[in-house]
Amino acid sequence: MTSKWGVWVLISLLSNDLRFYELRDSIRGISEKMLSQSLRALVQDGMVWRKVEPTTPPQVTYGLTEFGRDVGEPLTDLFDRVTRRLPSRSAE
Structure with a gap:
């Protein structure tokens, strides 16, 4: 859970259950390899079911x-x- 991708996976799954490719598409920039590794660790830690x-x-x-x-x-x-405290990208 200490990886940045693990955090994104947890946040993405809060709204509803997702299939692998739905989850991949909901997390911008994650590779299939990193998603697989993150999911495997989260399942092993008891935070995600499969x-x-x-x-x-x-x-x-x-x-x-x-x-x-x-x-x-x-x-x-x-x-x-x-994210509320970060300056917007358009302000840069």
Whole structure:
């Protein structure tokens, strides 16, 4: 959870459960490799659950566990506070 991508994954999953490619598309700049590594670590830490549908190809959905929600909600508040204080890009 200490990686920047882990934080983004938690924030992205707060609103609803997402499939791998939906999650990748919701996090600007993340590679599939980094997303896979982040998800693997978050699942191992008990913050994210993983559900595999036995289809061809397999559909994999991710969501937050109760522990992941407890951690993710304060992160969203912190993220919102930081972004409110940053100067807008158009002001540069």
